[in-house]
Amino acid sequence: MPRLIAAALTVAVAAALAVGAALGVVALLEATPEQPNVPLISHQTASPRG
Numbered sequence: 001m002p003r004l005i006a007a008a009l010t011v012a013v014a015a016a017l018a019v020g021a022a023l024g025v026v027a028l029l030e031a032t033p034e035q036p037n038v039p040l041i042s043h044q045t046a047s048p049r050g
Helices: 002-031
Strands: none
Touching: none
16 A cells, blocks of 8 residues: 555656646746847848849
């Protein structure tokens, strides 16, 4: 019986750590600023060939 309790406790702690890690990763991804989607070169700014 003590082994069953220890196993159940281990599973519960592992699940809690997994959920905490997932929430931490999501928080880190949301904390990074969004990069502007501006092309380095466009048809308006490209110099003509020739």
